Amino acid sequence: MDMKRLIYVGLLLVLLIILVIIFFRKGGEERIKPASSTTFPEQEPLSEEPEETTQITLFFPSEEDTLLHPEVRDIIASSSVGIQAKQVIEELIKGSQNGYISAVPPETKLRELFITEEGVAYVDFSREIQEKHNSGSSAEISTIFSIVNSLTYNFKSVKKVFILIDGGEKQTLGGHIDLSRPFLPQHDLIAN
Amino acid sequence: MSSDAGSIPAASSKISWYQKKILLNQKKRSSIFLWIFPFVFFFLGFSSYPQNQPFLRLSVKDHPSLSRVLIESSIPLSFSIERSGSFLFVKLRADKPFRIQRRPFRSRFIKSLGWASGRDFYTITIRTQHRNFSYDSFTISDPPQLVIDVSPNGGEERREESREGPKRISVETNKEERKVPSASPGRKSIVIDPGHGGLESGAKGKFGALEKDITLDISLRLKNIIEQKLAYNVVLTRDKDVNVSLENRAAEANNNKAYLFISIHANSSYRKEARGSETFFLSLNATDEEARRLAYLENNSAEFEDRIGGDNEDDIKMILWDMAQAAYLKQSSQLAESIQKELNLLLGTINRGIKQAPFKVLTGVACPAVLVEVAFISNPEEERKLLTEAFQNNVAQAIYRGLVNFLRRYSQE
Numbered sequence: 001m002d003m004k005r006l007i008y009v010g011l012l013l014v015l016l017i018i019l020v021i022i023f024f025r026k027g028g029e030e031r032i033k034p035a036s037s038t039t040f041p042e043q044e045p046l047s048e049e050p051e052e053t054t055q056i057t058l059f060f061p062s063e064e065d066t067l068l069h070p071e072v073r074d075i076i077a078s079s080s081v082g083i084q085a086k087q088v089i090e091e092l093i094k095g096s097q098n099g100y101i102s103a104v105p106p107e108t109k110l111r112e113l114f115i116t117e118e119g120v121a122y123v124d125f126s127r128e129i130q131e132k133h134n135s136g137s138s139a140e141i142s143t144i145f146s147i148v149n150s151l152t153y154n155f156k157s158v159k160k161v162f163i164l165i166d167g168g169e170k171q172t173l174g175g176h177i178d179l180s181r182p183f184l185p186q187h188d189l190i191a192n
Numbered sequence: 193m194s195s196d197a198g199s200i201p202a203a204s205s206k207i208s209w210y211q212k213k214i215l216l217n218q219k220k221r222s223s224i225f226l227w228i229f230p231f232v233f234f235f236l237g238f239s240s241y242p243q244n245q246p247f248l249r250l251s252v253k254d255h256p257s258l259s260r261v262l263i264e265s266s267i268p269l270s271f272s273i274e275r276s277g278s279f280l281f282v283k284l285r286a287d288k289p290f291r292i293q294r295r296p297f298r299s300r301f302i303k304s305l306g307w308a309s310g311r312d313f314y315t316i317t318i319r320t321q322h323r324n325f326s327y328d329s330f331t332i333s334d335p336p337q338l339v340i341d342v343s344p345n346g347g348e349e350r351r352e353e354s355r356e357g358p359k360r361i362s363v364e365t366n367k368e369e370r371k372v373p374s375a376s377p378g379r380k381s382i383v384i385d386p387g388h389g390g391l392e393s394g395a396k397g398k399f400g401a402l403e404k405d406i407t408l409d410i411s412l413r414l415k416n417i418i419e420q421k422l423a424y425n426v427v428l429t430r431d432k433d434v435n436v437s438l439e440n441r442a443a444e445a446n447n448n449k450a451y452l453f454i455s456i457h458a459n460s461s462y463r464k465e466a467r468g469s470e471t472f473f474l475s476l477n478a479t480d481e482e483a484r485r486l487a488y489l490e491n492n493s494a495e496f497e498d499r500i501g502g503d504n505e506d507d508i509k510m511i512l513w514d515m516a517q518a519a520y521l522k523q524s525s526q527l528a529e530s531i532q533k534e535l536n537l538l539l540g541t542i543n544r545g546i547k548q549a550p551f552k553v554l555t556g557v558a559c560p561a562v563l564v565e566v567a568f569i570s571n572p573e574e575e576r577k578l579l580t581e582a583f584q585n586n587v588a589q590a591i592y593r594g595l596v597n598f599l600r601r602y603s604q605e
């Protein structure tokens with residue numbers, strides 16, 4: 001009995017230490033990040049080599065019409081499509097810089113993204129994409145195709161997009177559009 | 193499509209869940225295609241019969257509480273049914289010889305189906321699994337069909353059992369009388385699906401209106417109008433504030449052999465200005481291979497339903513159910529168009545067309561099916577309107593008119 005208790009306390013202590021380490025590392029990263037981020041390129045320290053960027057296009061709905069509007073943005077260049085695709089989704093979650101509507105709830109986190117050999121991008125979002133969603137057919141269509149079109153437009157190797165939530169398949173965001181199959185891009189939703 | 197599992201690059205252990213998922217997907221897909229080919233040839237065989245000789249097509253389909261024997265023909269049927277022991281004898285009058293097609297089946301309540309021909313009649317023998325059974329029969333005029341439902345006793349008594357004597361019903365399929373709205377046999381049903389319900393309240397308005405309440409109100413009004421004016425049964429997927437899964441809504445339509453399926457919703461958009469009514473039908477996220485298969489199904493929708501009920505592996509049945517709406521996309525788009533036209537007239541909007549999107553609730557429905565977004569609950573002005581009796585009635589009337597226009601056309605084709 002006493003031994004068990006000791007083990008429990010020990011485990012809790014180890015867990016606490018790990019949590020503290022994670023907390024401080026994250027804090028540290030956050031403090032360093034703005035310096036190397038692309039929004040303040042002129043503040044980059046001279047000692048660091050400037051990171052190469054590449055241009056991508058995001059798609060957002062607008063107040064004006066029912067279409068998705070392109071917004072061009074720079075991301076950090078990478079030879080890995082997967083890493084770039086992750087950045088595309090993260091930028092999409094950050095929302096528009098040109099006054100368009102953000103169709104992915106800003107509380108949402110990208111948990112995982114990877115692309116299969118057949119060209120299906122599996123994008124795993126945290127549950128906020130469902131919980132904070134203003135459910136309704138039009139809203140669901142906007143959210144889904146701003147994600148799908150943003151990925152397929154930028155990466156030739158992505159043919160279809162499968163949206164996962166919290167690591168698993170979900171039926172719908174809010175009772176309407178079917179998430180149990182991968183989506184093909186919908187080009188007719190894109191504004192000229 | 194390769195099913196070579198070894199070709200997936202192994203990455204960190206973090207993505208093992210996804211890898212498993214892909215392996216599953218690949219396996220599933222290749223086995224579907226292996227199974228589909230015999231099906232396609234089997235049914236191509238059926239469709240190549242000469243058109244002039246009358247045919248009888250016999251099939252059996254199991255439902256949870258009964259087995260359904262379907263006798264389809266190209267000409268009106270005159271018949272009588274007699275019962276003896278564990279047999280049912282269906283006597284059909286025939287002036288010309290029939291070409292008989294009997295589909296293989298496996299059934300819980302029916303052991304075998306046989307047939308014999310006399311000078312001017314045919315006898316179909318239905319042998320049941322149990323002596324103690326009851327049956328119910330009815331006809332559908334277009335195309336001519338005789339339906340016999342067999343269920344084991346012990347359950348509820350069947351209405352038809354008391355009158356076992358031979359009866360003779362002549363089924364007319366005269367073109368003039370085919371205008372279904374007025375002259376339907378009364379057995380066809382229209383399924384209305386009030387969106388959401390229970391804990392799942394759907395979209396919410398600024399003033400607190402809930403989508404689930406509005407959809408139920410409008411659905412009940414539409415049901416009343418249809419039942420007053422048309423000879424159809426109306427089945428609601430829910431008639432109170434309860435949660436019903438999206439699969440069960442589609443299943444409700446299929447179990448009732450629905451003639452039409454109409455799902456009622458209220459829309460919500462990120463755009464503050466979004467307003468108006470929209471009618472959707474299903475779009476498929478189909479790959480090339482799937483698209484080819486679905487195109488085949490779409491052109492052969494008459495056989496599609498029977499294919500679902502065949503005695504195949506359960507997972508294939510499920511996948512086909514899942515795709516059931518693929519066979520009805522053309523009619524569904526016509527139904528959507530017909531309803532949207534009336535909604536445009538009601539609201540004075542001209543340029544709003546029909547839309548297509550992959551709605552979960554529509555995918556499994558095996559009949560023409562649409563989803564109507566009556567107005568935007570996210571628009572405060574429309575939210576207020578949605579709560580008024582007048583608007584709810586007007587919308588129900590408009591949907592009804594669209595439905596009738598479609599039925600006239602659909603039943604004549």
Ligand SMILES: [Zn+2]
Nearest residue numbers: 387394457458
């Ligand atoms: Zn809805």
